[in-house]
Amino acid sequence: MVQWHVLLAWCSVTLFFGRGLLAQFGNERARAMAQDARLLVVVFAVNMCLVVTGLSLWAAVGYHPVRNVWLGVKLLALVGYAFCGHWALSQARLHLLGYLTALALLALAMDLSINRQFLPG
Template sequence: MDWFYSQLVFIHSLLAWCSVGLFIVRGLAFQFGAEWSMDVRLRSMVFGVDTMLTVCGLSLWGSIGYSLTRDTWLTAKLLALVGYTVCAHWAMGRGEFRVLGYLLSLLLLAYMMGAAITRSPTLGLA
C-alpha cells in the first residue's frame, strides 16, 4: 500500500504541475489573442491531463479515507477547485472581464496548492 500510495501522490503532483503549466501558458496566450490557445489538440490534451488528475485525486481520497467534515483543508480545496473551474471557463471566454477571470483562476490555483501543502484551510496562517 505504501508504494502504491507514494506513486499515486507522485503522479498526482506531476499531473497537477502539468495542469497548472498548461493553464498559465494557454490562459496567458488566450488573453493576448493567440489563436493556437484554442486549438482542438491542445484543448484535448488539457482535458486529458485534468481528467487523469481528477481520477488520481479521487483515488487518493478513497485510499486514504479522508472525510470532508474532518479534513477541512480538503473541503476548502474542493470548493476552490469549483471556483477555479468557473473562473478558468470565464477567463477563456469572450467576455469583457476575462483578464479578471484569469487572475482569479491563478489566485485559486495558488490557494489549492497552498492548502494541499499545508493541509490547512487557512494555509497555516491561523
C-alpha cells in the first residue's frame, strides 16, 4: 500500500503543478483545459484515493499526530495546501500567491513524509 500511496502522491503533485502551469502560462484554450470537468474528476479521484491510502497506512502503522510531531505538521501542511491550492486554481485566473504557497506547503509535506522528522537532528 505504501507504493500505491507514493504513486498517487506523485500523480497528485504532477496534476497540481501541470494545472498551475497551464493556468499561468497557457493561452485561453490551455487555461480552459486546466478547469475542464473531466480533468477535475481525475484530480478528485486521485486525491480521494490518496486520502484513503494515507488513512489506511496511518491506521495500519499506528502513527499518531500528537506523538509523531512530523505527522501532525504534515497533516496541517496538507490542509493548508488544499486550501491554498483550491484558492489558486478555482477561479478563472490563477492566483499566483496561492499557487506558490500551496507548492511550498506541498514541499514541506513531502519532506516530512520522506524524512519523518520536523526539525533536523
